[in-house]
Amino acid sequence: MSSDNMANANVDLLHADTNQFLTFMLNGEEYGVEILRVQGIQGWDTVTPIPKAPEYVLGVMNLRGAIVPIIDLRKRFHMESIPFGPTTVIIVVKVENSDKSRTIGMVVDAVSEVYRLDENLVQPLPEFGGNISTDFIKGLSTVDEKMLILLDIDRLISIRDVEGEAAKLAAQAS
Amino acid sequence: MSLDMDMQEIHAVFFEESAEGLDAMEAGLLGLSPGRDNDPEIINTIFRAAHSIKGGAATFGFLAISNFTHGVETLLDQVRSNERVVTDELIEVWLASVDAIRDMLACLQDNADIDPMAVADLQKQIDELLQGDSAKPEDDDVEEESEAATAGLWRIHFAPHEEVLKTGNEPSRIFRELKELGELTVVATLSSAVEFDALDPEHCHTAWDLELRGEVTQAAIEEAFDWVSGQCELTIEQVGGHSATPSAPSAAMPAAASAQMPAETKSEAKSAAPAAAKPASNGNSNKDSGSIRVSIDKIDSLLNLVGELVITQSMLARFGDGEGGANTQGLRDGLMVLERHTRELQESAMQIRMLPIGASFSRFKRLVRDISSKLGKKVELKLSGENTELDKTVLEKMSDPLVHLVRNSLDHGIEMPDVRKAAGKPETGTLHLSAYHEGGNIVIQVEDDGAGLNKERILAKAVERGLISASDQLTDDQIHNLIFQAGFSTADQVSDLSGRGVGMDVVRRNITDLGGRIDVQSKPGKGSTLKIRLPLTLAILDGQLVAVGNDVYIFSLLSIVETVLVFPSEVSGLVGKGSVYRLRDEYIPVIRLSDAFRLNNKLQPKTYLEREGELLVVVESDGKKMGLFVDELLDQQQVVIKSLEENYMPVQGLAGATILGDGNVALIIDVPSLVHNMDFNSGGNAEKSDAA
Numbered sequence: 001m002s003s004d005n006m007a008n009a010n011v012d013l014l015h016a017d018t019n020q021f022l023t024f025m026l027n028g029e030e031y032g033v034e035i036l037r038v039q040g041i042q043g044w045d046t047v048t049p050i051p052k053a054p055e056y057v058l059g060v061m062n063l064r065g066a067i068v069p070i071i072d073l074r075k076r077f078h079m080e081s082i083p084f085g086p087t088t089v090i091i092v093v094k095v096e097n098s099d100k101s102r103t104i105g106m107v108v109d110a111v112s113e114v115y116r117l118d119e120n121l122v123q124p125l126p127e128f129g130g131n132i133s134t135d136f137i138k139g140l141s142t143v144d145e146k147m148l149i150l151l152d153i154d155r156l157i158s159i160r161d162v163e164g165e166a167a168k169l170a171a172q173a174s
Numbered sequence: 175m176s177l178d179m180d181m182q183e184i185h186a187v188f189f190e191e192s193a194e195g196l197d198a199m200e201a202g203l204l205g206l207s208p209g210r211d212n213d214p215e216i217i218n219t220i221f222r223a224a225h226s227i228k229g230g231a232a233t234f235g236f237l238a239i240s241n242f243t244h245g246v247e248t249l250l251d252q253v254r255s256n257e258r259v260v261t262d263e264l265i266e267v268w269l270a271s272v273d274a275i276r277d278m279l280a281c282l283q284d285n286a287d288i289d290p291m292a293v294a295d296l297q298k299q300i301d302e303l304l305q306g307d308s309a310k311p312e313d314d315d316v317e318e319e320s321e322a323a324t325a326g327l328w329r330i331h332f333a334p335h336e337e338v339l340k341t342g343n344e345p346s347r348i349f350r351e352l353k354e355l356g357e358l359t360v361v362a363t364l365s366s367a368v369e370f371d372a373l374d375p376e377h378c379h380t381a382w383d384l385e386l387r388g389e390v391t392q393a394a395i396e397e398a399f400d401w402v403s404g405q406c407e408l409t410i411e412q413v414g415g416h417s418a419t420p421s422a423p424s425a426a427m428p429a430a431a432s433a434q435m436p437a438e439t440k441s442e443a444k445s446a447a448p449a450a451a452k453p454a455s456n457g458n459s460n461k462d463s464g465s466i467r468v469s470i471d472k473i474d475s476l477l478n479l480v481g482e483l484v485i486t487q488s489m490l491a492r493f494g495d496g497e498g499g500a501n502t503q504g505l506r507d508g509l510m511v512l513e514r515h516t517r518e519l520q521e522s523a524m525q526i527r528m529l530p531i532g533a534s535f536s537r538f539k540r541l542v543r544d545i546s547s548k549l550g551k552k553v554e555l556k557l558s559g560e561n562t563e564l565d566k567t568v569l570e571k572m573s574d575p576l577v578h579l580v581r582n583s584l585d586h587g588i589e590m591p592d593v594r595k596a597a598g599k600p601e602t603g604t605l606h607l608s609a610y611h612e613g614g615n616i617v618i619q620v621e622d623d624g625a626g627l628n629k630e631r632i633l634a635k636a637v638e639r640g641l642i643s644a645s646d647q648l649t650d651d652q653i654h655n656l657i658f659q660a661g662f663s664t665a666d667q668v669s670d671l672s673g674r675g676v677g678m679d680v681v682r683r684n685i686t687d688l689g690g691r692i693d694v695q696s697k698p699g700k701g702s703t704l705k706i707r708l709p710l711t712l713a714i715l716d717g718q719l720v721a722v723g724n725d726v727y728i729f730s731l732l733s734i735v736e737t738v739l740v741f742p743s744e745v746s747g748l749v750g751k752g753s754v755y756r757l758r759d760e761y762i763p764v765i766r767l768s769d770a771f772r773l774n775n776k777l778q779p780k781t782y783l784e785r786e787g788e789l790l791v792v793v794e795s796d797g798k799k800m801g802l803f804v805d806e807l808l809d810q811q812q813v814v815i816k817s818l819e820e821n822y823m824p825v826q827g828l829a830g831a832t833i834l835g836d837g838n839v840a841l842i843i844d845v846p847s848l849v850h851n852m853d854f855n856s857g858g859n860a861e862k863s864d865a866a
Contacts, residue, residue: 051841
């Protein structure tokens, strides 16, 4: 089904229900974020670590004059860390939280493609029981017989979460 | 449509000009003194300001403001033409009017409706003042005239609600009262009468049409109906003579409004005024922070610098492209020029944010006047250094603390006239507000010649609150500075003005938040001086760069007392947890910066006890010192403070971040928060207190 739909979607570029997604690789899985949220992609550079930050916040970095926190998505997903290589990039995204919007960088293994997807064909996530935290996954989509995991970055990198982690760490430390 | 946009812009100009006009009025009014010998120029200034506000308001259809201002203006005009003598009462009314107009403008600015009741009392006062010499009413003054007494025929329709008798009101009594005003004819109508069966003897079903002939003011008629206002339908109109029914809202409103709001109207009107003032002031501050008025000089100097920068750039380009390779000497010179220009450009860009403190100070004239008269004290306010410039943000954030300090001085500092006389001091106390530069700081000083701080009471209170123990030996200054502790208030009686114990610590916190500090000096019987030191600007900081592991941190140079080379033997453990260092004759807590921030240092852990010598940066905040071990001292340079909060969140112990010359980010250490919040008992894990 997908290739037909994809073809249609590609023709109908201005169709209201289609959105472009930037996809990236993480631990062999392909993830997608809405391209309108993406502010830029840049190579890995040194970051300045922040005291008392949760483990997955690698630090902050200078992005055209703004101080932007950098988050390691592998660590965020509790995946095994790998050394950063030549394809490692930082995807800079804008996340909207209840109060304001923030710019944040996510470290991923590599960027992949840009796809146009029909939002109506995004499938909800199957039930996993309580074992996997899935509220930051918007749904699943299929492109060329590959599964694509669409992320809801607002939930993925909520600062409340960061604060929660920080509090937890502080509690452990004492 | 674009017309709307244009109108909004024009309105904005009107609001801005009116605000300036009101400030001018206020300043002028405060310069007036009762009597005839006032400088006519002052009166003229006030009059002109009122006149343009009235005109502007009328042009834009803000009738409530123009009508109200009209009364104020008429009074001013009478003074101007020597028909009226300035009295204290008059000045009070004018000042109150300035506040009222300010509130009304603020309402309009917030697109809120103007509450006519808020100014009703004041309007009445003005009307009464005008009426006082109504012998020669103004010809062009329709509004006032309708209030003025004129011989004529009044037709009144009075239809009380059914319940009116139950409230103890007897219509005939009202009629008796009216009869005293003039010739009265009463006609009862029974149009609302019900069937006999349904008749409740306690209900009133009668309405009356009255005709009153005589020299009567509308207000007098309304007064007769005061008791039943809200319980009746009442229309009062004048027939013959001036055919006009009350045209201005001032006359129509009380009748209409009081029909809905019964007896409490008056008290509500009073409470409405301050209530309206509050959102207004909020709205103002929000709007203020959006824009800034900059003198043309500053802009010109900025443009000049940009021009020079362009020249420097082309010079550099020429040297860089020179035939036969770049002209290195020329490039080097050019870079030096560039550096100078960049610095100057930065300075003059910062200058744009700087505003003279005078505007902020002049508000205190009013405050001092109001409070001292309320307290029955005589106080003279002296101002100096009004031209001292301060960053706009600092200025805004300082205004509340300053108000608090001034109130405190007036309330607790300066004594009542008789007490002062008994103490051999002049009856009039002096409050001196001054601002000046000192070093890289701006100092704002609030000085009074009052009673000074009561050492014994402060000590007793501090012991009672457990802030110190009775056996502690404190210097006078230490005792005085206890007033900044949280929850500390020595006022035996909580007064309306101060003494709730929430004051001074909040003041101090506000000031430390701005990177400044406050000290108090006091001599019993001589008065006290509160000295606030503030950084010149918030956005730029003179920083000392230090290296910790691979990272660079920045201290504010102002917070560093000294840097010492410390040998392990000089550091002693404390209860096996914290460490202290003996700095001359004082033991100060010390901690490794990497421990304080719980950094996973990439360098191999070397404890300072094992090393030959370590660099200890001694910092101070609010008189508390602490030492922080760093690996290396780097440059000193000015850094631009960037917010961590914007994209991340506030981090305790950090004041922000900055971008270094190489593009990397360095974190700026918030010394006050480190000094005050670190729990040294937990040594290496010093941030235990964070979780709490």
